[in-house]
Amino acid sequence: MKKGFTLVELLVVVAILGVLAAVGIVSFGGFLGNAKENVSKSNHILAVKLTQTSFLKCSMSDQVILKKYFNEDTGKFAYVNDFCTLLEQKNENSMASYLRNHLNSPKVCNPYGLAHSSGTCQEAFAIGGQLGNPRKLGETQFYGNQDNDKIVIQTKISESEFLYDEFDLNNL
Numbered sequence: 001m002k003k004g005f006t007l008v009e010l011l012v013v014v015a016i017l018g019v020l021a022a023v024g025i026v027s028f029g030g031f032l033g034n035a036k037e038n039v040s041k042s043n044h045i046l047a048v049k050l051t052q053t054s055f056l057k058c059s060m061s062d063q064v065i066l067k068k069y070f071n072e073d074t075g076k077f078a079y080v081n082d083f084c085t086l087l088e089q090k091n092e093n094s095m096a097s098y099l100r101n102h103l104n105s106p107k108v109c110n111p112y113g114l115a116h117s118s119g120t121c122q123e124a125f126a127i128g129g130q131l132g133n134p135r136k137l138g139e140t141q142f143y144g145n146q147d148n149d150k151i152v153i154q155t156k157i158s159e160s161e162f163l164y165d166e167f168d169l170n171n172l
Helices: 007-059 083-089 092-103
Strands: 066-071 076-080 125-127 140-145 150-158 161-168
Touching (some): 007 083, 007 092, 007 161, 092 125, 092 140, 092 150
Antiparallel strands (some): 066 076
16 A cells, blocks of 8 residues: 555646635635725814814814924924914914924825835825815815805715815814
């Protein structure tokens, strides 16, 4: 009697491993896609909560201190503390910029792995864009709409879904 496996038995094992690998790869791709969408949704919620909290602190006559940028050479943050003044002036564009800078300090990369032409990661939070039509997948945009005193936050979750929130500066 010989010890070992026959060629047929080995081929069956290889075929089974191949099927399992194919199923695993397809499943992993789905999990990865869901994770990117969930991070994009979480970024949008974070942006909305920061905006709500900042407006609430201003309404209580409190000072709002936001991160302006992160200096990688010194490892320290620079801060701004005139957000409430901008709110009183209804300076939507500057407020949107302050909120975006706060969330991108230090840099937060786009969950979909998008990159600038230089090869550096594209930030998850951006300024501007077209209302109702976010530009880039996974990007949360702050938009100051001077026509009607609103700050808009929109995030493109997938090719067919985006989140949209607005804050009317006249009704805070």
